[in-house]
Amino acid sequence: MTLAAERWPAYVEPGARDSRAVVRPDSIAGALVVWRIELTKLSGMIQIRAMVLLSIIGPFLVLGFLNLQSATPGDTPFGQWVHAIGLAIPMTILGFGAQWILPAITGVVAGDIYSSEDHYGTWKTILTRSRTRGELFAGKFLAAVTWAVGIVLLLTVTDLIAGLVAGREPVVGLGGQLVPAGHATWLVAASYLSQLAPMLGFTALAALLSVATRNSIAGIGGTVVIAVLFQIVTLANMPAWAQQVLLSTPFMAWHGFWGAPPYYGPFLWGLVTCAAWFAVCTLAAWLIFRRRTIGAA
Amino acid sequence: MTTGTGTRPAAVMRRLRLPVLAAIAAVAALSATGCSSSSNLTPDRLQASIGSTFANLYVLQQSYMGNPPVRAAALGSRASCQKGGTLDVTQEGSGQWLCEITYLPSGPQYPVIAKYNVDVQTDGCYAADGDGPASVNGSPTVTGPGYRQLNNPLALIDGCFDTT
Numbered sequence: 001m002t003l004a005a006e007r008w009p010a011y012v013e014p015g016a017r018d019s020r021a022v023v024r025p026d027s028i029a030g031a032l033v034v035w036r037i038e039l040t041k042l043s044g045m046i047q048i049r050a051m052v053l054l055s056i057i058g059p060f061l062v063l064g065f066l067n068l069q070s071a072t073p074g075d076t077p078f079g080q081w082v083h084a085i086g087l088a089i090p091m092t093i094l095g096f097g098a099q100w101i102l103p104a105i106t107g108v109v110a111g112d113i114y115s116s117e118d119h120y121g122t123w124k125t126i127l128t129r130s131r132t133r134g135e136l137f138a139g140k141f142l143a144a145v146t147w148a149v150g151i152v153l154l155l156t157v158t159d160l161i162a163g164l165v166a167g168r169e170p171v172v173g174l175g176g177q178l179v180p181a182g183h184a185t186w187l188v189a190a191s192y193l194s195q196l197a198p199m200l201g202f203t204a205l206a207a208l209l210s211v212a213t214r215n216s217i218a219g220i221g222g223t224v225v226i227a228v229l230f231q232i233v234t235l236a237n238m239p240a241w242a243q244q245v246l247l248s249t250p251f252m253a254w255h256g257f258w259g260a261p262p263y264y265g266p267f268l269w270g271l272v273t274c275a276a277w278f279a280v281c282t283l284a285a286w287l288i289f290r291r292r293t294i295g296a297a
Numbered sequence: 298m299t300t301g302t303g304t305r306p307a308a309v310m311r312r313l314r315l316p317v318l319a320a321i322a323a324v325a326a327l328s329a330t331g332c333s334s335s336s337n338l339t340p341d342r343l344q345a346s347i348g349s350t351f352a353n354l355y356v357l358q359q360s361y362m363g364n365p366p367v368r369a370a371a372l373g374s375r376a377s378c379q380k381g382g383t384l385d386v387t388q389e390g391s392g393q394w395l396c397e398i399t400y401l402p403s404g405p406q407y408p409v410i411a412k413y414n415v416d417v418q419t420d421g422c423y424a425a426d427g428d429g430p431a432s433v434n435g436s437p438t439v440t441g442p443g444y445r446q447l448n449n450p451l452a453l454i455d456g457c458f459d460t461t
Contacts, residue, residue, distance in 0.1 A: 174350075176352070
């Protein structure tokens with residue numbers, strides 16, 4: 001009897017704790033499971049497939065369109081050379097569209113990836129599965145980052161190929177210098193890859209909006225509106241530091257690669273700016289997500 | 298449905314109010330400092346950039362036209378830029394500038410002045426529209442060997458300089 005009386009509390013206590021919550025640490029393997037499932041979901045979405053298709057054929061559509069008419073997009077750097085220099089075409093596309101097309105592309109995924117669960121009311125369901133909140137957050141975030149990086153890499157390849165197909169002439173750089181086609185190919189690739197930093201910044205911003213608003217319209221639309229707002233703000237005369245802390249400025253940092261001599265100040269500043277935006281937005285999104293009450297009556 | 302309450306427009310607006318107000322305040326603060334603080338879009342940087350860019354493009358133009366090769370350094374090009382039309386305009390920042398580029402295509406005794414209307418953007422990139430002499434930067438095309446029409450590199454100059 002005494003033995004049982006002594007052992008009784010030892011049996012009860014872990015049982016009581018277990019009934020409140022399963023305390024299980026977040027694991028990388030768990031996050032990767034979520035990541036894989038999210039990628040599978042993304043690859044089935046019609047808008048994702050459409051954007052991938054457009055990224056592949058888009059540069060060649062531009063190429064065909066330029067061949068049909070003789071006007072030049074003169075208000076963008078490299079625009080006046082699109083009919084004479086093949087590699088001017090990917091640079092004109094980048095100068096024209098990067099600041100607002102790229103945030104929209106990443107916003108469509110990152111601005112929706114958390115709030116879609118709110119929309120369908122499925123948080124309660126997936127949180128009862130064997131994955132923790134941390135794993136769900138990390139896996140979904142990783143999926144959004146994968147999309148952002150993947151689409152930039154895809155655009156780099158397709159735009160570069162379109163430019164090389166159009167012609168391998170030496171390129172007139174932004175210092176008036178003639179850049180040989182071989183070196184210009186590298187500069188085009190570097191210019192496109194430099195978009196990765198602000199792209200990741202906007203991904204984190206869109207994820208924050210998606211978590212905070214629990215609404216995909218606000219998550220996607222808010223990202224695009226903020227990108228356009230930044231673009232308008234950069235038109236105003238501001239001190240150099242104010243220009244550099246905006247998340248949209250690094251989209252234009254590639255201009256320096258084409259200078260004579262090339263300069264990398266805006267690019268390096270951009271890396272710092274983007275890292276700060278990325279860190280703050282990701283942290284804020286996680287803090288909101290972790291403390292959120294889900295499924296309370 | 299509990300999760301549904303968070304997606305009602307009114308709830309979304311309420312949640313968005315703070316970030317939107319913060320963003321507006323930040324933009325207002327930036328614009329306020331922008332009016333008083335100095336920018337890095339200075340005449341010195343613009344003149345250095347457009348002067349050397351012009352020289353490089355002049356070399357390209359001459360090669361397009363089939364003329365004997367020139368060296369950019371031998372041109373001794375030198376730019377002088379002013380912002381706006383009146384004297385009281387602050388001589389810095391983005392907007393419309395007027396640049397006169399003096400260069401020496403045929404020796405130090407015979408300087409030539411090329412004029413440009415320059416639209417300077419906040420990121421240090423500019424588009425310079427040729428404003429005479431017509432034979433240098435007036436025509437969008439130049440005639441190469443065999444009467445080939447080529448893009449005149451001096452008609453519209455795209456350039457950038459470092460603002461950091």
